[in-house]
Amino acid sequence: NAGVTQTPKFRVLKTGQSMTLLCAQDMNHEYMYWYRQDPGMGLRLIHYSVGEGTTAKGEVPDGYNVSRLKKQNFLLGLESAAPSQTSVYFCASSYREETQYFGPGTRLLVL
Amino acid sequence: GENVEQHPSTLSVQEGDSAVIKCTYSDSASNYFPWYKQELGKGPQLIIDIRSNVGEKKDQRIAVTLNKTAKHFSLHITETQPEDSAVYFCAAKGDTGRRALTFGSGTRLQVQP
Numbered sequence A: 001n002a003g004v005t006q007t008p009k010f011r012v013l014k015t016g017q018s019m020t021l022l023c024a025q026d027m028n029h030e031y032m033y034w035y036r037q038d039p040g041m042g043l044r045l046i047h048y049s050v051g052e053g054t055t056a057k058g059e060v061p062d063g064y065n066v067s068r069l070k071k072q073n074f075l076l077g078l079e080s081a082a083p084s085q086t087s088v089y090f091c092a093s094s095y096r097e098e099t100q101y102f103g104p105g106t107r108l109l110v111l
Numbered sequence B: 001g002e003n004v005e006q007h008p009s010t011l012s013v014q015e016g017d018s019a020v021i022k023c024t025y026s027d028s029a030s031n032y033f034p035w036y037k038q039e040l041g042k043g044p045q046l047i048i049d050i051r052s053n054v055g056e057k058k059d060q061r062i063a064v065t066l067n068k069t070a071k072h073f074s075l076h077i078t079e080t081q082p083e084d085s086a087v088y089f090c091a092a093k094g095d096t097g098r099r100a101l102t103f104g105s106g107t108r109l110q111v112q113p
Helices: none
Strands: A004-007 A010-013 A019-025 A031-037 A043-049 A065-067 A073-078 A087-094 A106-110 B004-007 B010-014 B019-025 B032-038 B045-051 B056-059 B062-067 B072-077 B086-092 B107-112
Touching (some): A019 A031, A019 A087, A019 A106, A043 A065, A043 A073, B004 B086, B010 B019, B019 B086, B032 B062, B045 B056, B045 B062, B072 B086
Parallel strands (some): B010 B107
Antiparallel strands (some): A004 A019, A031 A043, A031 A087, A065 A073, B019 B072, B032 B086, B056 B062, B062 B072
């Protein structure tokens, strides 16, 4: 039981490049979330999903897109990366709307 | 929407002392309040949570208290140990609207041996 895994662990992008972050969970959770973590700002919700095929905007959705084609996977896309998107990205999942289990994070640097 | 404020941002204590971290929330409809611990280079991990129908909850050296009237909740760690050093986040979830947690900005706890 791997829990929540994230791919890749670290990535460097140039401004304007695109990439996709992959989150996978093997706990059969309905809810999945993407957060970004910046110094002194805690965790801010980007997008979330309450089930396969559904997505919803969080607190800071601009510049990101997501897809939940399979229950166990939640993808976060950056279409045109900007330096302001340099951050650590965490995925989480939960059975209900409460206890969330987090992945190890993806560190993204946009130059 | 919900707003969660957390204090202090940094806290240094001697091993064996107690540590207290406080959070306030804005949405009176919030009904679930978890605390997460984040060690360096890792994702946050749930350490304790409390629901709005309970005033206090304990788990060994960790306790959380909730004051619904004042809209604040606190994390108490007794007999601190060096391995308690980490960043701690509080969070709150409302009963309506956005179905996700709102996190505080975090407290970096340093336990000095």
